[in-house]
Amino acid sequence: MPQVISDPAELRSVLAGRGRVGFVPTMGYLHEGHATLIAQARAECDLLVVSIFVNPLQFGAGEDLNKYPRDLPRDLGVAGGAGADLLFTPSVDLMYPDGFATRVTVSGVSEGLDGASRPGHFTGVATVVLKLLNLVRPDRVYLGEKDWQQLAVLRRMVRDLNVNVDVIGVPTVRATSGLALSSRNAYLTAPQQARAAVLHRALRAVQERYAAGETQVQALQQAGLDVVASDDAVELDYLSIVGAGMQPLDSVEPLGVQAAERDRNDRTEADNRNMTRVLLAARMFGVRLIDNLPLVTAPQVEQGQA
Amino acid sequence: MPQVISDPAELRSVLAGRGRVGFVPTMGYLHEGHATLIAQARAECDLLVVSIFVNPLQFGAGEDLNKYPRDLPRDLGVAGGAGADLLFTPSVDLMYPDGFATRVTVSGVSEGLDGASRPGHFTGVATVVLKLLNLVRPDRVYLGEKDWQQLAVLRRMVRDLNVNVDVIGVPTVRATSGLALSSRNAYLTAPQQARAAVLHRALRAVQERYAAGETQVQALQQAGLDVVASDDAVELDYLSIVGAGMQPLDSVEPLGVQAAERDRNDRTEADNRNMTRVLLAARMFGVRLIDNLPLVTAPQVEQGQA
Numbered sequence: 001m002p003q004v005i006s007d008p009a010e011l012r013s014v015l016a017g018r019g020r021v022g023f024v025p026t027m028g029y030l031h032e033g034h035a036t037l038i039a040q041a042r043a044e045c046d047l048l049v050v051s052i053f054v055n056p057l058q059f060g061a062g063e064d065l066n067k068y069p070r071d072l073p074r075d076l077g078v079a080g081g082a083g084a085d086l087l088f089t090p091s092v093d094l095m096y097p098d099g100f101a102t103r104v105t106v107s108g109v110s111e112g113l114d115g116a117s118r119p120g121h122f123t124g125v126a127t128v129v130l131k132l133l134n135l136v137r138p139d140r141v142y143l144g145e146k147d148w149q150q151l152a153v154l155r156r157m158v159r160d161l162n163v164n165v166d167v168i169g170v171p172t173v174r175a176t177s178g179l180a181l182s183s184r185n186a187y188l189t190a191p192q193q194a195r196a197a198v199l200h201r202a203l204r205a206v207q208e209r210y211a212a213g214e215t216q217v218q219a220l221q222q223a224g225l226d227v228v229a230s231d232d233a234v235e236l237d238y239l240s241i242v243g244a245g246m247q248p249l250d251s252v253e254p255l256g257v258q259a260a261e262r263d264r265n266d267r268t269e270a271d272n273r274n275m276t277r278v279l280l281a282a283r284m285f286g287v288r289l290i291d292n293l294p295l296v297t298a299p300q301v302e303q304g305q306a
Numbered sequence: 307m308p309q310v311i312s313d314p315a316e317l318r319s320v321l322a323g324r325g326r327v328g329f330v331p332t333m334g335y336l337h338e339g340h341a342t343l344i345a346q347a348r349a350e351c352d353l354l355v356v357s358i359f360v361n362p363l364q365f366g367a368g369e370d371l372n373k374y375p376r377d378l379p380r381d382l383g384v385a386g387g388a389g390a391d392l393l394f395t396p397s398v399d400l401m402y403p404d405g406f407a408t409r410v411t412v413s414g415v416s417e418g419l420d421g422a423s424r425p426g427h428f429t430g431v432a433t434v435v436l437k438l439l440n441l442v443r444p445d446r447v448y449l450g451e452k453d454w455q456q457l458a459v460l461r462r463m464v465r466d467l468n469v470n471v472d473v474i475g476v477p478t479v480r481a482t483s484g485l486a487l488s489s490r491n492a493y494l495t496a497p498q499q500a501r502a503a504v505l506h507r508a509l510r511a512v513q514e515r516y517a518a519g520e521t522q523v524q525a526l527q528q529a530g531l532d533v534v535a536s537d538d539a540v541e542l543d544y545l546s547i548v549g550a551g552m553q554p555l556d557s558v559e560p561l562g563v564q565a566a567e568r569d570r571n572d573r574t575e576a577d578n579r580n581m582t583r584v585l586l587a588a589r590m591f592g593v594r595l596i597d598n599l600p601l602v603t604a605p606q607v608e609q610g611q612a
Contacts, residue, residue: 099551101414102432102466108407126408127467134468160408161433162440245405 019046023138023165025129028052029069029183030078033173037142040170042083049136050079051088053095058124069186088136095131104130106160109246110153113279114290117237122153129154133163141165146172146180148279148292152246172291174200180291187287195233196284202227202239203293206278210295215251217241220295224278237281237288241295244275252276252295325352329444329471331435334358335375335489336384339479343448346476348389355442356385357394359401364430375492394442401437410436412466415552416459419585420596423543428459435460439469447471452478452486454585454598458552478597480506486597493593501539502590508533508545509599512584516601521557523547526601530584543587543594547601550581558582558601 022045024037034050041048052075059065072089079087103123110122133141141158143151155167173181175193178200185193202224209223224239241249253276279292328351330343340356347354358381365371378395385393409429416428439447447464449457461473479487481499484506491499508530515529530545547555559582585598 099414099462100466102410102412102463104408104410104467106408108405131466131468134470137470156405157408160406160437161410162437164440164443 020140021045021136021138022048023133023136023141024048024050024084025132025141025143026050026052027054027068027183028075029071029186030075031173031181031183031185033144033146033181035078035082036173037144037170038079038082038084040168041140041142044168045138045140047086048084049086049088049138050084051090051132051136053088053090053128053132055095055124055128056092057096057127058121060118060120063118064184064187069183088132090135095128103127104157104161106153106156109149109156112246112248113149113238113240113242114281115149115153117281122150125150126153126157130157130161130163133158133165138165140168142168142170144172145169146182146291148277149246152244178204180289182289184287184289188285192285195231196289198227198231198234199280199282199284199289199291200293202280203278203291206239206241207293207295210252211255213254215254217249217251220252220278224280228280228282233284235283237283239278239280241276241278249276255296326446327351327442327444328354329439329442329447330354330356330390331438331447331449332356332358333360333374333489334381335377335492336381337479337487337489337491339450339452339487341384341388342479343450343476344385344388344390346474347446347448350474351444351446353392354390355392355394355444356390357396357438357442359394359396359434359438361401361430361434362398363402363434364427366424366426369424370490370493375489394438396441401434409433410463410467412459412462415455415462418552418554419455419544419546419548420587421455423587428456431456432459432463436463436467436469439464439471444471446474448474448476450478451475452488452597454583455552458550484510486595488595490593490595494591498591501537502595504533504537504540505586505588505590505595505597506599508586509584509597512545512547513599513601516558517561519560521560523555523557526558526584530586534586534588539590541589543589545584545586547582547584555582561602 022041024034024041026034038048038050052072054065054068054070056065076087104126105123106126110126115122143154145151151167151169157163158165158167175181175197177194177197179185179193179197180200185196188196205227206220206224209220214220214223220241221239228234228236228239241252243249276295277292278295279290281288281290283289328347330340330347332340344354344356358378360371360374360376362371382393410432411429412432421428449460451457457473457475463469464471464473481487481503483500483503485491485499485503486506491502494502511533512526512530515526520526526547527545534540534542534545547558549555582601583598584601585596587594587596589595
């Protein structure tokens with residue numbers, strides 16, 4: 001008679017037995033944000049893999065696939081300096097051979113915000129990240145919080161498909177000006193990058209209005225929109241306040257209630273702080289930029305689960 | 307400096323190091339066909355997992371989800387007798403918790419035949435099998451050739467998503483009458499099962515016409531349709547001759563040319579024999595039955611790749 005198991009964790013423990021493998025998937029042109037991801041993974045894992053793959057499937061028609069910045073020698077230096085053991089650099093032909101026909105779609109969390117502005121984008125992201133997870137088989141995957149909706153989509157995918165990996169979100173690294181680090185910042189001159197910090201100031205304005213007691217989303221968003229309107233280089237796509245499922249909110253809980261919620265639901269404080277978030281996307285000087293912040297300023301520490 | 311790897315096989319060899327795990331996913335109510343799968347897996351693997359999960363996601367509205375036959379004690383006996391080490395029996399709530407939002411779709415190969423008759427069916431199959439593969443993480447997964455299109459869809463998915471598993475197709479086991487074994491045969495009385503063998507005779511008639519030199523698909527199909535028409539209990543859904551990608555064919559290569567193709571393309575004889583296949587689906591006595599055969603009668607041996 002075989003042993004009957006209905007609990008996946010038990011199943012895994014029967015089948016498991018390796019050291020901890022960490023994984024940082026990237027599209028290359030690594031910056032300090034990536035280095036932070038890599039360094040955190042280095043500290044927590046036995047073997048650390050960084051991938052560089054500019055994924056055609058997540059770029060729409062007219063987007064910047066062909067001009068996306070690439071510099072492998074530089075990336076080797078950044079990844080190695082931050083502690084990567086392996087750099088995985090698959091070719092497009094290898095990732096998408098003739099006859100490739102499979103897609104991973106995540107409904108709900110992928111549908112608004114960037115999902116609305118970039119049709120098919122998150123399907124491309126989910127599909128390639130699942131492929132990479134299957135190739136690398138890491139115990140932990142590290143993803144930047146700058147791409148907050150992407151992080152939510154991938155958490156959902158990992159949970160839904162029982163991918164045996166912990167998803168670790170790592171806080172956004174910023175320039176002194178507040179501008180979120182991004183490979184796409186390379187498209188901007190230094191003065192343009194300084195101007196682009198207006199996006200971070202807009203998010204901060206929302207935080208400040210919330211800290212002052214405002215709970216109506218429309219008023220909170222207006223605080224951000226006022227800052228955005230101060231610079232006519234900003235072509236705003238969206239500035240939205242959303243919950244953990246990326247759903248639009250009408251109002252948010254005041255700080256005191258959030259604390260009560262935390263106690264009632266046994267959430268960690270960090271979970272709680274990150275639940276409600278302000279996200280924006282805008283085009284400046286021809287470059288699409290995204291950023292986001294939690295409604296309260298605090299050290300953000302969080303940890304996913306498979 | 308990290309080591310740079312662009313070849314997934316190399317990546318895997320760096321990360322690997324376990325015994326061979328075999329996996330047989332089923333919906334339970336195990337019969338001799340399953341026992342054959344399990345016995346083959348037993349002979350080839352160190353640890354053998356059989357799952358039983360009646361997957362709601364692959365049943366359409368009005369299909370037989372609720373009445374699908376279930377008998378866990380009996381299944382334990384069959385699986386254990388055939389050599390299974392573990393029986394994995396996840397609950398529906400565990401497989402599809404609240405908020406479940408992810409689907410795996412495979413275009414092309416999943417679109418005709420059963421894919422046309424059962425919308426969403428293969429998305430449900432691909433999604434649950436990927437989940438099970440992620441939970442079990444086998445080295446080899448064994449699937450019956452009775453569900454030929456399903457096998458093709460899952461081969462495509464495994465290849466496209468870089469799932470690290472070998473897909474092994476195992477030939478259909480038949481009753482003495484020729485009827486393909488299936489859990490759904492339990493819906494039929496013994497006399498009805500005897501009548502249902504007409505479906506196998508129809509497939510055999512196509513084989514025989516091909517062996518006699520016919521290469522036009524319409525004429526080959528007619529040979530099968532003539533047999534089907536001999537029993538008015540058959541409500542035929544389709545009888546189709548398709549290639550490896552499940553694409554409909556107008557004509558097929560004669561036997562001699564198939565041999566030449568084999569030499570030219572370095573295929574194995576078994577690959578070649580299995581490339582062109584006649585598939586049918588029909589309802590008899592209220593039960594939907596499917597079956598298929600290669601165009602030539604021969605021992606069928608094949609092996610997939612991840």
